[in-house]
Structure formats: C-alpha cells, structure tokens
Amino acid sequence: xxxxxxxxxxxxxxxxxxxxxxxxxxxxxxxxxxxxxxxxxxxxxxxxxxxxxxxxxxxxxxxxxxxxxxxxxxxxxxxxxxxxxxxxxxxxxxxxxxxxxxxxxxxxxxxxxxxxxxxxxxxxxxxxxxxxxxxxxxxxxxxxxxxxxxxxxxxxxxxxxxxxxxxxxxxxxxxxxxxxxxxxxxxxxxxxxxxxxxxxxxxxxxxxxxxxxxxxxxxxxxxxxxxxxxxxxxxxxxxxxxxxxxxxxxxxxx
Amino acid sequence: xxxxxxxxxxxxxxxxxxxxxxxxxxxxxxxxxxxxxxxxxxxxxxxxxxxxxxxxxxxxxxxxxxxxxxxxxxxxxxxxxxxxxxxxxxxxxxxxxxxxxxxxxxxxxxxxxxxxxxxxxxxxxxxxxxxxxxxxxxxxxxxxxxxxxxxxxxxxxxxxxxxxxxxxxxxxxxxxxxxxxxxxxxxxxxxxxxxxxxxxxxxxxxxxxxxxxxxxxxxxxxxxxxxxxxxxxxxxxxxxxxxxxxxxxxxxxxxxxxxxxxxxxxxxxxxxxxxxxxxxxxxxxxxxxxxxxxxxxxxxxxxxxxx
Numbered sequence: 001x002x003x004x005x006x007x008x009x010x011x012x013x014x015x016x017x018x019x020x021x022x023x024x025x026x027x028x029x030x031x032x033x034x035x036x037x038x039x040x041x042x043x044x045x046x047x048x049x050x051x052x053x054x055x056x057x058x059x060x061x062x063x064x065x066x067x068x069x070x071x072x073x074x075x076x077x078x079x080x081x082x083x084x085x086x087x088x089x090x091x092x093x094x095x096x097x098x099x100x101x102x103x104x105x106x107x108x109x110x111x112x113x114x115x116x117x118x119x120x121x122x123x124x125x126x127x128x129x130x131x132x133x134x135x136x137x138x139x140x141x142x143x144x145x146x147x148x149x150x151x152x153x154x155x156x157x158x159x160x161x162x163x164x165x166x167x168x169x170x171x172x173x174x175x176x177x178x179x180x181x182x183x184x185x186x187x188x189x190x191x192x193x194x195x196x197x198x199x200x201x202x203x204x205x206x207x208x209x210x211x212x213x214x215x216x217x218x219x220x221x222x223x224x225x226x227x228x229x230x231x232x233x234x235x236x237x238x239x240x241x242x243x244x245x246x247x248x249x250x251x252x253x254x
Numbered sequence: 255x256x257x258x259x260x261x262x263x264x265x266x267x268x269x270x271x272x273x274x275x276x277x278x279x280x281x282x283x284x285x286x287x288x289x290x291x292x293x294x295x296x297x298x299x300x301x302x303x304x305x306x307x308x309x310x311x312x313x314x315x316x317x318x319x320x321x322x323x324x325x326x327x328x329x330x331x332x333x334x335x336x337x338x339x340x341x342x343x344x345x346x347x348x349x350x351x352x353x354x355x356x357x358x359x360x361x362x363x364x365x366x367x368x369x370x371x372x373x374x375x376x377x378x379x380x381x382x383x384x385x386x387x388x389x390x391x392x393x394x395x396x397x398x399x400x401x402x403x404x405x406x407x408x409x410x411x412x413x414x415x416x417x418x419x420x421x422x423x424x425x426x427x428x429x430x431x432x433x434x435x436x437x438x439x440x441x442x443x444x445x446x447x448x449x450x451x452x453x454x455x456x457x458x459x460x461x462x463x464x465x466x467x468x469x470x471x472x473x474x475x476x477x478x479x480x481x482x483x484x485x486x487x488x489x490x491x492x493x494x495x496x497x498x499x500x501x502x503x504x505x506x507x508x509x510x511x512x513x514x515x516x517x518x519x520x521x522x523x524x525x526x527x528x529x530x531x532x533x534x535x536x537x538x539x540x541x542x543x544x545x546x547x548x549x550x551x552x553x554x555x556x557x558x559x560x561x
Contacts, residue, residue: 002291004530042528047324049475049528090530211319213326213527216291218284220304220333221319233335235312242288 002091002216003028009085010063016141018070019114020079023063029091030064035099035121036184036207036246039066039091040215043074051090052078053212053241055118055184067117067142093215094245097122097205101180106130108178109150110167110193112185116142118207119184123149131176135167135185168192179203187254194249204249210240217242225253261544262551263537265299265519267496268419268444270380272299272354272519275552276509276537279500279523280304280358280383280423281330285344286351292530295351297537302521303344305360305385308369310336314390320456320465325477325502326524327454329390329468332360337373345377354380356421360388364408368415375417382418384408387425387450389472399425399450402437409441419444421498424489426478427453431485432492439493447498447521448489449482475524476502483515490516490557504532506539513540516557 007024015021029039033056040051052074058065070076081087099122107130111119116134123132123146132146135155140162146152154162155170163170167189170176183193184207197204210222223237227250230238238244238252263274277300278286285303286295295301313333320327334340340357348355357379361367371382386399386408398408409422422438424431426449435446451472456465482501490497499517503509504525512520525532540552549555 004292046476048321049324049524050319050321050326051528211317213319213328214282214288215527216288216530218288219282219319219328219527220284220313220330221316221328223313223316223318223333233312233333234310234339235333235335237312237333 001032002093004090005029005088006086007089009081009083009087011083012079012081015067016139019067019141020070021057021065021067022078022081023065024087024089025063026089027062029089030059030062033059033064033092034096035059035125036097036118037092037094038118038245039064039089039093041066041078042088043077045073045077048074048077050213051215053093053209053215055207056092057117057120058124059121069114090215094241095243097182097207097246099125101203101205102126102128102130104128105179106177108133108171108176108181110171110181110183110185111135112167112189113137115185115189115207116146119182120145122182131178133167133170133176135170135189166192168196171196181205181249183207191254194254197249205246206249206252207245208240208247208252209245212241215241226251227253259545259548259550261541261549263541263544265552267381267498267519270354270419274299274537275513275519275540276533277356277498277519277521278302278526278533279521280385282523282526285340286348289526289530293534295353297534298353299519299537300354300356300380301348302356302383303358304334305332305358305388306334306337306340306370307332307360308337308366310334310339315467317465317467320471322454322456322473323477325473325475326527327456327466327471327473328451329466329471331390331468332388334360337370341373341377345379349378356381356383358383358385358423360385362391364411367408367412371412371415375415379418381421381445382412382416383421383423383447384412385423385450387423389425389427389451389453389470390468396425396427399434400428402433405434405437406441409438409443413442421445421447423450424448425450426481426485426501432488435489435493439495443495445496445498446489446493447500449478449485449501452478452481474502476504478502479508483511486512486517487515503536504529506536506543509536509540510543510555513552513555514557514559518556
C-alpha cells in the first residue's frame with residue numbers, strides 16, 4: 001500500500017557539505033516501509049512541480065530518516081525545513097532490498113557516495129554475518145553509524161582514508177569474501193560490481209536511480225534496460241520506481 | 255435556504271455521455287492501474303489511456319524527464335505494450351470502473367493506426383483518441399499533425415474503419431492550430447482534443463549536456479496553460495465539433511477557464527504527477543462553482559466567456 005501524507009519534520013541536521021539528514025514523523029508510511037524503498041517528497045514551490053525521490057535511510061516506529069544531497073532548488077528547499085514544519089510525501093515506493101536473500105549466508109554491503117544512505121537500514125536488518133564497504137571521493141560521512149551494525153572498510157579516491165581507490169579495490173585489498181552483495185551507488189560502481197559478482201558467481205542486488213516524474217510506474221519516465229522482457233510493456237524496460245529500484249545484478253544492463 | 259439546486263455535470267461527446275467533464279490526459283496516467291491505488295477511478299468522466307500501437311514500442315533512452323520552471327519536459331517516446339497485451343490486460347482492468355474508456359492510438363504509418371483502430375472495433379471501449387501530435391518520435395505522431403492535408407487524410411482513413419467516435423489530438427507546434435482543426439473536422443473527426451505538449455529543450459550548463467537523451471522533449475504543466483487556453487479558444491470558435499481542452503490544468507479554476515473558453519470537457523495531465531488527487535478535486539471544484547453561480551447544466555458554461 002502507498003500513501004499520500006503530510007509528514008511533520010522532527011529534526012534536520014547537516015551531515016557534511018550539502019548533505020542533510022531529516023527525520024520526519026509519518027502516519028502510515030514509516031510503519032510499512034522496508035529497507036531500500038524510497039519516498040516522493042513534494043516541494044512547496046509551485047515552480048518545482050515534480051516530486052523528489054529520496055531513499056529511506058532509517059525506519060524507527062512512525063519516523064523515517066531521509067539523508068539527501070542538495071542538488072537543486074527542491075532539495076535546497078527541503079534543507080531549510082525545521083522541526084514542526086509540514087512536508088508532503090508519498091510512499092513507501094519501490095520494492096526494497098530482499099533481506100531473505102542473505103539468510104544463512106554472508107552478506108557484503110557496498111555503498112558509494114550518496115548511495116550509502118539506503119544501506120543503513122539494510123545493515124540493521126541483516127541479522128547474519130556481514131561486511132560493509134563504503135566508498136567516497138574524499139570526505140567520509142556516516143561511517144560510525146554503519147560500524148554499529150558490522151565491520152566497515154572504507155575506500156577514498158584521494159586515499160585520505162582507508163584504501164586509495166574504489167570500493168572493489170577495498171574488497172580486494174582486504175580479501176573480503178561473501179555470498180550475497182547488496183549495493184547502491186553511481187552507475188560505474190554498480191557496473192563494476194555486476195562484473196565482479198558475475199566472475200565469482202555471486203548473487204548481487206543493486207539499487208538504481210533515474211529522473212522520475214510520477215514515482216509510481218505510470219509515466220514510464222525512469223526505465224532501465226533489462227535482460228528479460230518486462231511485464232509492463234513486453235519489451236526490455238523495467239521501471240526503476242515500480243519494478244525496482246533494487247534489481248538482481250544480472251537482470252539489468254547498465 | 256431554498257431547495258438544493260440540481261446540478262448536471264454530464265457531458266455528451268459525440269453521443270458518449272460522461273458523468274463529468276474531467277478526464278486524464280494521455281500518457282500521464284498509464285491505463286489507470288497505478289493511480290487506481292491512490293484515487294477512485296469511478297469519480298472520473300473518462301480515463302484516456304497512454305498511447306497504444308500495433309506492436310510494443312520500447313520508447314526513447316533515458317533521461318526521459320526534466321523539470322523546468324512551472325513545467326516539465328518529457329521524451330518517453332511512446333513506450334507501450336502493443337495492442338495485444340493492452341486488450342488482454344488494460345481494457346478489462348478499466349471495465350471494472352464506472353468511467354468511460356478512451357484509448358489513445360499511436361502509430362508510425364497510417365497502416366499502424368488502422369490496425370489498432372480495427373482491433374479496438376470489437377473491444378468495449380467508448381472512444382478513440384488519435385495521437386497525431388507526439389513530438390518525441392521521429393516517424394508517425396507529429397509527422398501527421400503538422401500538415402493539414404495529412405491531418406485530413408489520416409482522420410478520413412481512421413473514420414472509415416473506426417466503430418467508436420474519433421477524437422483527433424492536435425499539436426500546438428504549428429503556425430495556426432485552427433487550420434489543423436478544420437482539416438480534422440473536414441476529415442470527419444467527431445471531437446478534437448488539444449493541446450499536446452510544446453516542443454522544448456533544457457541544457458545542463460555544468461555538464462554542457464542536454465537534460466534529455468532525446469535532446470528535445472514535450473513541455474507540459476502550468477507553464478503552458480495560457481498558450482493552451484488561447485488555442486482552445488481559437489479552435490472552439492473555428493469548428494463546430496466539441497473540443498476537449500488541456501494543457502497545464504492543475505485546479506478547478508484552470509478547468510473552468512478552459513470550459514468558458516469553449517472546451518466541452520477537460521483533461522488533467524502533469525498535475526497527476528504532483529497531486530495524484532487532482533482529477534477528483536477538479537471534478538468536485540467544478541460542481542461547487544456551478545452551485546455557487548447557479549449553473550444548472552455544465553453546457554451553459556461552455557464558451558460562456560463574455561467580455
């Protein structure tokens with residue numbers, strides 16, 4: 001079930017340059033949300049029409065935490081919201097990560113840049129053995145929050161912390177092994193993970209993003225190329241907002 | 255207070271009776287499955303489906319969507335499942351609701367259009383809307399909609415095969431839309447709908463790149479409303495068949511503007527993306543407006559702008 005709601009801002013803080021964490025109180029959405037799902041957040045500015053799809057970072061009772069980068073007018077507006085302010089949202093949207101895929105197996109959670117945010121609730125939810133690898137360009141954020149849920153390795157492009165290089169460089173350097181990979185991050189990173197998982201015959205679940213309009217699968221704005229024929233159009237296009245945003249690695253062509 | 259006035263919002267389009275003048279704009283609402291989870295489809299005058307062709311179309315590369323000031327650009331490229339799956343899945347879904355079904359038809363060639371129109375002849379759909387105005391595909395679509403001879407020819411060809419009343423959907427990307435409107439009427443169109451999107455563009459200055467993979471896209475949303483309203487007004491005065499008005503309608507006041515300008519019915523498109531309840535709110539708003547001004551029948555409002 002998805003809901004249109006007016007949520008109330010509970011807290012707002014800047015985590016890093018242009019990155020904000022906002023906790024909102026919802027009626028139903030938090031109660032039904034799962035790790036890897038997202039919400040549509042609507043601007044109050046009549047000139048910014050389209051909802052901003054923002055991934056869910058944490059779920060706590062009737063509260064949701066969303067962490068987002070200020071990328072334009074809409075997210076700039078959201079970053080100015082203060083406790084008590086109202087915010088119009090729809091959700092929970094998308095399929096989310098399949099936690100059961102890691103049952104009795106060892107999971108490897110890989111996040112890159114702002115792609116790490118939807119992985120925090122996943123890290124919490126996966127009860128078995130797990131490793132976490134986080135990749136950044138330079139500045140490291142939210143590492144401590146992940147450390148509460150498993151061992152964390154870091155990669156930075158400039159080498160200022162952890163392994164110098166990307167997330168897969170860190171995986172190789174540390175000799176990290178796993179049965180199931182969950183990943184979210186920029187497309188080149190996900191492409192690398194697809195290949196890495198295919199070579200080792202590992203199950204991989206990757207979360208994608210794209211420009212969206214409706215957020216619910218009606219407008220066909222946010223498709224990705226799929227190996228199999230899709231159910232909606234009978235071609236090779238999966239809807240990221242509705243069929244995803246999480247796909248099996250071999251299911252999509254990046 | 256006196257007796258409660260009886261208000262009729264019923265609209266008759268070429269013999270098809272809609273309970274109210276509010277319908278969805280093609281391409282913004284799928285075939286209603288997704289929005290049906292959020293709103294009551296029984297409240298709509300009609301659902302106009304996303305364009306369907308004779309075979310599945312994969313559409314354009316992404317990004318297909320870009321936001322602009324007060325509007326948005328799309329270049330979906332008419333991705334659709336083709337008429338077979340559409341008849342098997344989408345029509346039975348819509349039949350569950352007390353609303354009229356208008357199927358938007360697209361094609362690359364006249365034969366493509368006719369194949370779909372003939373196929374729909376035996377299906378329980380109420381009207382056909384022929385899309386000769388999509389700006390996002392190279393063949394078909396707008397290629398039929400920018401030349402009055404082509405407009406008349408495709409309209410005639412469709413009318414010869416169609417078992418349901420035919421709506422021709424016009425493009426605003428022309429010098430004089432009334433020329434196209436008259437051509438469609440001459441070809442036998444039962445109803446006209448306008449406007450489709452205006453061709454536009456957006457460039458990301460940081461990446462020095464087009465915002466859309468298709469480079470150009472169709473502009474929609476409140477930003478285009480004044481242009482759409484003017485074209486609906488001109489067209490309604492130029493033809494004698496009913497006109498369905500659309501282009502940036504987001505609230506009941508917008509809808510009433512189009513009706514006063516001459517639209518017999520209205521379509522709501524982009525507003526669905528940011529207010530999924532927009533269609534239902536607009537239908538209620540029109541009824542309240544009629545009550546407020548003592549308008550017993552909505553037909554009294556059509557083209558009733560006075561000065």
